[in-house]
Amino acid sequence: MTTIATTPFDDQKPGTSGLRKKVPVFSQPHYAENFIQSVFDSLDDYAGKTLVIGGDGRYLNRTVIQTAIKMAAANGFGKVMVGKGGILSTPAASNMIRKYQAFGGIILSASHNPGGPNEDFGIKYNTGNGGPAPEKITDAIFERSKLIDRYRISEAPDVPLDEIGIYTVDDMEVEVFDPVADYAELMEELFDFDTIRTFLANGFEIAFDAMSAVTGPYAKEILENRLGAPEGTVRNFTPLEDFGGHHPDPNLVHAKELYDEVMSEGGPAFGAASDGDGDRNMVVGKGIFITPSDSLAVLAANAHLAPAYKGGLAGIARSMPTSQAADRVAEKLGIGAYETPTGWKFFGNLLDAGKATLCGEESFGTGSNHVREKDGLWAVLLWLNILAMRGESAYDIVKSHWAEYGRNYYSRHDYEGIDTDAANGLMDALRDKLETLPGTTFGELTVAEADDFAYHDPVDGSVSKKQGVRIMFESGSRVVFRLSGTGTSGATLRVYLEHYEPDPAKHDQDTQETLAELIAYAEHIAGIVARTGRTEPTVIT
Numbered sequence: 001m002t003t004i005a006t007t008p009f010d011d012q013k014p015g016t017s018g019l020r021k022k023v024p025v026f027s028q029p030h031y032a033e034n035f036i037q038s039v040f041d042s043l044d045d046y047a048g049k050t051l052v053i054g055g056d057g058r059y060l061n062r063t064v065i066q067t068a069i070k071m072a073a074a075n076g077f078g079k080v081m082v083g084k085g086g087i088l089s090t091p092a093a094s095n096m097i098r099k100y101q102a103f104g105g106i107i108l109s110a111s112h113n114p115g116g117p118n119e120d121f122g123i124k125y126n127t128g129n130g131g132p133a134p135e136k137i138t139d140a141i142f143e144r145s146k147l148i149d150r151y152r153i154s155e156a157p158d159v160p161l162d163e164i165g166i167y168t169v170d171d172m173e174v175e176v177f178d179p180v181a182d183y184a185e186l187m188e189e190l191f192d193f194d195t196i197r198t199f200l201a202n203g204f205e206i207a208f209d210a211m212s213a214v215t216g217p218y219a220k221e222i223l224e225n226r227l228g229a230p231e232g233t234v235r236n237f238t239p240l241e242d243f244g245g246h247h248p249d250p251n252l253v254h255a256k257e258l259y260d261e262v263m264s265e266g267g268p269a270f271g272a273a274s275d276g277d278g279d280r281n282m283v284v285g286k287g288i289f290i291t292p293s294d295s296l297a298v299l300a301a302n303a304h305l306a307p308a309y310k311g312g313l314a315g316i317a318r319s320m321p322t323s324q325a326a327d328r329v330a331e332k333l334g335i336g337a338y339e340t341p342t343g344w345k346f347f348g349n350l351l352d353a354g355k356a357t358l359c360g361e362e363s364f365g366t367g368s369n370h371v372r373e374k375d376g377l378w379a380v381l382l383w384l385n386i387l388a389m390r391g392e393s394a395y396d397i398v399k400s401h402w403a404e405y406g407r408n409y410y411s412r413h414d415y416e417g418i419d420t421d422a423a424n425g426l427m428d429a430l431r432d433k434l435e436t437l438p439g440t441t442f443g444e445l446t447v448a449e450a451d452d453f454a455y456h457d458p459v460d461g462s463v464s465k466k467q468g469v470r471i472m473f474e475s476g477s478r479v480v481f482r483l484s485g486t487g488t489s490g491a492t493l494r495v496y497l498e499h500y501e502p503d504p505a506k507h508d509q510d511t512q513e514t515l516a517e518l519i520a521y522a523e524h525i526a527g528i529v530a531r532t533g534r535t536e537p538t539v540i541t
Helices: 031-041 061-075 089-098 135-145 181-190 193-201 217-226 254-264 292-305 323-334 345-352 376-389 394-405 420-436 516-524 526-530
Strands: 002-005 019-022 050-055 079-087 104-106 120-128 150-151 165-169 172-177 208-209 271-276 281-285 288-290 315-320 337-341 357-359 365-368 409-416 447-454 469-473 479-481 490-503
Touching: 002 271, 031 061, 031 120, 031 135, 031 150, 031 479, 050 120, 050 315, 061 079, 061 104, 061 120, 061 150, 089 104, 089 120, 089 376, 120 135, 120 447, 135 193, 165 315, 181 193, 181 217, 181 376, 193 526, 208 217, 208 254, 208 281, 217 376, 254 271, 254 281, 271 376, 281 292, 281 376, 281 394, 288 292, 288 394, 292 315, 292 323, 292 357, 292 365, 292 394, 292 469, 315 323, 315 345, 323 337, 323 394, 337 345, 337 479, 345 357, 365 376, 365 526, 376 394, 409 420, 409 526, 420 447, 420 469, 420 479, 420 516, 447 516, 479 516, 490 526, 516 526
Parallel strands: 050 079, 050 104, 079 172, 208 271, 315 337, 315 357
Antiparallel strands: 002 150, 019 120, 104 120, 165 172, 271 281, 281 288, 357 365, 409 490, 447 469, 469 479, 479 490
C-alpha cells in the first residue's frame, strides 16, 4: 500500500447520478483517484466488507476499474466483486449489491452519453440497498473532494479481468464473476418465461438494439438463448469502448433505424433499445412510438399479468417532469402516487419503505422494486410478458389504455450544450416571475399555479428544493423547465410540455401540433431564443 500526496480539483461535484466529465479530464493524474478516495473517506464501517465494481465498457473503463480495485484494497475492504471484462450493467450491479449483501458499489459509466477517447466517462457510488447514493452522501463526497490531500492505493499487479475466478490484491479477495448469470436468473423469477417463449415461437417478431453497449450480452442471453428468439434478434450486442461511434441513447433520434424498421411493411411487430449502461429503454410497437410516460402507465395498469406483480402494486412513483398518466392509473387502482425530483436516488426511500412498486422517468427510465436502479431490459421483458398474456399488439394495448384513462400528449424539448450562465439566467428569471404568473393568460391558456418544485420525502422528511419550474394551467396542461444534471459540458435546458385529452376521438392528433400553444407559451415566458441564441431544440422526444 502506498499513500500518494495530492491536491484538490475544484470540479468534482456529483450531478444527478455521479461525477461525469470528458475522458481527458478523468485522465489527468490523480483525478479519478481523488474522487474515489473522496467516496471512501465519506463512508463509515466498511473495513473487511464487500464492494461491487463494474461499468458499461466505455473508454477508460478497464483502467479505472483496476485503480478502484487497488484503492479498495488499500482502504481496507475485505472483498471486491467485479464483472468479467469490467462489464456490469447498472441494474445488474444493483442486483449484485443486494443479492450478495455488499456494502456498496462503484459503477463506472456516463449512462446514455457518448463514449470514446474524447467523449464522456463517469463514476458513481451506490449504497448497500443497491441504489444511487442519496444527496447527504454525494454532498459529503463533494465537500471531501475540496479538501483531499492524499489517497491510498495498492502497488499490486493488475487483476486479470477476462478470467472468471478468485484472486487477491494484498490481503483483499477479488472475485471476477459472470456479469450476466445472476441478472438473467432474477428475470426468470420475475416473468413468465414459458408464456413469452411460446408467444415468440408462434411468430411474434421482435428486434432489440443494444447500441453496442452493455445490455448486449444480457439481451443476447435472455432473448435469444433463454426465450428462443431467432439469432439476429439482438443487434449491436458487443459492448464497444466508443459504442461503435454512435450515441447510446435510446430515443427517436439515436435509435431511428430501429424505429423505421418496426414501422416498415414486413418489419418486426415490436422493437426495443437500451442505452450505454443498460438502465434506459425505448419501446416501439408496429404503428406506434410509446413515450416513456405512457410506457410507465401501461406497465403499471397491466403489471398484474407478470408473476412478480400479480398480487398488485403498493404504489407508483414518477419524476416530476414525467407526465401525469401514471397518476390516473394509481387513482383507479386505489394506491399511492408519488412525484419526486429527477434522479433515481429519490425513488430509493419509497421502494425500501414499501410505498412504491413501479417507478419511472420521462427520460426513458422505468423500473421496479426488484433492484434500486431503473432497468431497461426489465421493462422490455415486462412489455413482452404483457403482450404474450393479452395476445394483442402494442398499438391496440396503448389505444385501449388511452380510451380508458385519457391521453396525456407529452413532449420534451432539449437545448443541449448552451452557455451555462445563460441557462442559469433563464431559470433565475423564471423563478422571479413565479408569484405574478397565476391568473395570467396566453391565448386560451390561463395559469392556475406556478412554483419551483420542492420535494418533501415522506419517508425520511428530507427536503430537496429548486427541482424545476412548473407552470400549471386551468385546463390541466403543464410546462416545466429544468436544467439537466447528466451532461459533461455546457448546460442542457429541458422543457417539458403536457396536455391532457380525455376524448378518444382526439387521440390520433399529431403531438407537436397538439402542443403548439404550449410550445409558444414556453418561448413567450422564458425567452429561450433571446437568452440562449437557440431557435429550435437540439432533440425533441
